[in-house]
Amino acid sequence: MPNGRKLFVVMPWPDYAHLSSEDAEAIAAYLNSLAPIKNAVPGPFGPTEVPSTLVSVIVPGGVYAKMPAPK
Numbered sequence: 596m597p598n599g600r601k602l603f604v605v606m607p608w609p610d611y612a613h614l615s616s617e618d619a620e621a622i623a624a625y626l627n628s629l630a631p632i633k634n635a636v637p638g639p640f641g642p643t644e645v646p647s648t649l650v651s652v653i654v655p656g657g658v659y660a661k662m663p664a665p666k
Contacts, residue, residue, distance in 0.1 A: 637643075654662070 611619075
């Protein structure tokens with residue numbers, strides 16, 4: 596928001612911004628050491644389906660500015 600209010604933190608980057616290089620490299624090494632998993636990825640939700648998780652949509656500012664105001 597222009598006033599600095601946070602609405603939704605997609606990734607808690609402030610929590611990771613102060614990691615040392617060694618800590619960041621250790622996290623990356625750990626993640627790279629994990630075996631890949633295979634699972635079915637649910638795919639797009641139909642118009643009558645309700646997502647079971649939070650869904651957020653990023654709208655570019657120019658597009659958002661042209662959208663009608665919410666009722």
